[in-house]
Every structure is written in structure tokens, then in C-alpha cells.
Amino acid sequence: MTILVTGGAGYIGSHTCIELVEAGYDIVVADNFVNSCMEAVHRTRKLCGVDFPFEQIDLTDYEATDRLFDKYKIDAVIHFAGLKAVGESVKIPVTYYRNNLDSALSVLEAMKKHEVKSFIFSSSATVYGPEAPVPYNEATPVSRSTASPYGNTKLMIEYILKDTVKAIPGFNAVLLRYFNPVGAHASGEIGENPTGIPNNLMPYVAQVAVGKLDMIHIFGNDYDTPDGTCQRDYIHVVDLAKGHVAALKKVKENCGLFVCNLGTGKGTSVLEMVKAFSRSCGKELPYEFAPRREGDLPAFWADPAFAKEQLGWVAEKGIQEMCDDVWRWQSKNPDGFPQD
Numbered sequence: 001m002t003i004l005v006t007g008g009a010g011y012i013g014s015h016t017c018i019e020l021v022e023a024g025y026d027i028v029v030a031d032n033f034v035n036s037c038m039e040a041v042h043r044t045r046k047l048c049g050v051d052f053p054f055e056q057i058d059l060t061d062y063e064a065t066d067r068l069f070d071k072y073k074i075d076a077v078i079h080f081a082g083l084k085a086v087g088e089s090v091k092i093p094v095t096y097y098r099n100n101l102d103s104a105l106s107v108l109e110a111m112k113k114h115e116v117k118s119f120i121f122s123s124s125a126t127v128y129g130p131e132a133p134v135p136y137n138e139a140t141p142v143s144r145s146t147a148s149p150y151g152n153t154k155l156m157i158e159y160i161l162k163d164t165v166k167a168i169p170g171f172n173a174v175l176l177r178y179f180n181p182v183g184a185h186a187s188g189e190i191g192e193n194p195t196g197i198p199n200n201l202m203p204y205v206a207q208v209a210v211g212k213l214d215m216i217h218i219f220g221n222d223y224d225t226p227d228g229t230c231q232r233d234y235i236h237v238v239d240l241a242k243g244h245v246a247a248l249k250k251v252k253e254n255c256g257l258f259v260c261n262l263g264t265g266k267g268t269s270v271l272e273m274v275k276a277f278s279r280s281c282g283k284e285l286p287y288e289f290a291p292r293r294e295g296d297l298p299a300f301w302a303d304p305a306f307a308k309e310q311l312g313w314v315a316e317k318g319i320q321e322m323c324d325d326v327w328r329w330q331s332k333n334p335d336g337f338p339q340d
């Protein structure tokens, strides 16, 4: 079975490629390098032990995407490709809607033409919106609107997929709703490589630990949580990757539309994460409390029961292993991947 992994040179995509090859799948990777680089592809190929085909392509270009399906016999698509910075999406919403929707629509059009009928989508817990009861459960209706254009593109693509399943007999769409992906491959060879100053907590903490940044700013310590800082469901990226391999089993069962959370079911606070990272890097990390960040929710985590029941998948790695693996990646690659 050959899987097209769009965005496969990115953080979650590259880790998923390794697990797919490990599970015996053939893969084709497509990426436009907006958030990655060729070095990530080289290292992922080395870790896979397979020189898998790679195509540098802008998936919003339908003709180029169509040619991809002419060139390779693709059986299923795992779609990671998309812009994903929440804050940036608020500043340039049209760019986010154009890029994320057009790339998904372009792939779906090419799939229809080439009769490829299985699509696994990199969705996000953000689609539950601020009102959802915690823990987030797949039975909870999605929000009418999320906190950002980024989140709204995820919501819209979920609707596009629901309608596609209704319209095309035998079409399978798996919507995987991620919580907070962190961690890195145990080799330390690949990991999260944000451009510029990281928006997300873990890469920011890692860059303070290696001395690229001088202070962790904890956004708010007056929330209604045990230590006053926000709680999130952090999930190791390798566990997340294994969740995609498990989801392919669902596709083989001709699942039609299948929605599933990929989370641990546990909430970890910002302060707890900072302290865990201090243990990993062996030094106290400097932090200060700063004003709350607009749009942040105090606490949310997954109800992981459905994934266990339906996929036989459970996240196995804990917070300390997540921090250990990020520290190994960041300390071996303080400036991320060497640029081409």
C-alpha cells in the first residue's frame, strides 16, 4: 500500500513517515518547504532506512498535484500540509484560508480523478472550541467558530471531508484531532524546527535551555488551575505518529467518516512542563510570569477512550520522556536543521 504523505518533511509528518515505513508501508512525500527543508528529508530517509520518493510541490497548484497522482500509484493520503501558526493566522487570515483550503481541495480533486478513496486528515482539538466540556470527547459537536483562522481552516476541511464521504461511495475520511504535539525522535536527529521565535511552549523552553533565548515567559499564573498556569494535553510526536498507522487500519475497514482524538487524557501545567524540562537538561531554567495570552483556554485535555476502543491505540510516553527527547534534539541541533 502506497501512502502519499503531504507535509511529510515537517515535524509531525517526518515522524509519521518513520512509523509508516516501520509498519511496512511504501510512502511518497510531498512538501513545499515552507516549514521545513531538504535536510529533514535526508535525515528522515536515513532513519527510515528507505530512500523514499520526495517531491517539492505547492499543493495549491492543482496541475502539479494532479501530475503527482499520474506519476505514483497512490492508495491513500495522509494530509499534514498546511500553515499552522495560530497567532500568524490572525494577522494574515486570507493567506491561511487560501493555502490550507486550496491545498486540501487540490488533493481531494486529484484523488477523485484518480479514484483514490482514503484520506487521513491532520485535524486539531481546536475544532471543539472554547465552550466544549473537558475532557474533549468526539461526541461533542464542533464549535461554530474556533479562536483563530488557523483553527477555522481545520473546521472547514472537516466539513469538506464529511460532505465528500457523503458524495463519493466508498470514500473514507479519518479526522484525527491532535492535542499538543511535543517531543522528538529518540535519535535526536529530527524534531520541531520552528522558524523565528517559537510561538509554542516546548520549542521556546528548549531554546532557553540551549541559550538561544534568555527567559521563559509564562503567560498567566492566575488561572483556575492547581498551580495557576494553563494545563494542556501534551502528546509525544512518536505516539501521535503511531496513531496515524493505527488509523490506516480503520481505512482498510472502509470506515467512511471516522473522527478520533489523539491525546493522552492527562493535563500538564506550564510550570510542570518547565520543571520537567529542567530535569531533562540538568539546570534550573529562568522563567517569569507574564500577562495572559489572548485566546488561551485555562485547561483542556482529551478523552482518549474512543481511540483505544476503535484503534487499539494508547499514548505511551510521559512528560519526562517528551522533555528528554526534545532536549536531545535541541542540544544536538541548537540551530535546528542546517539550511540548504
Ligand code: WQD
Residues within 6 Å of the ligand: 084, 086, 124, 125, 126, 178, 179, 180, 181, 199, 200, 201, 202, 204, 217, 218, 219, 220, 230, 231, 232, 270, 293, 296
Ligand atoms: C501551551 C501553553 C500558553 C508559550 C497551540 C495551537 C494548537 C496546536 C498546538 C497545532 C499555553 C503557554 C506558551 C510561551 C507560555 N497547534 N505558553 N509561554 O496554544 O495550547 O496550542 O499549539 O495544531 O492548535 O493552538 O500551545 O504551546 O502555544 O501553549 O506560557 O512562551 O503554554 O499560554 O497555556 P496551545 P502552546
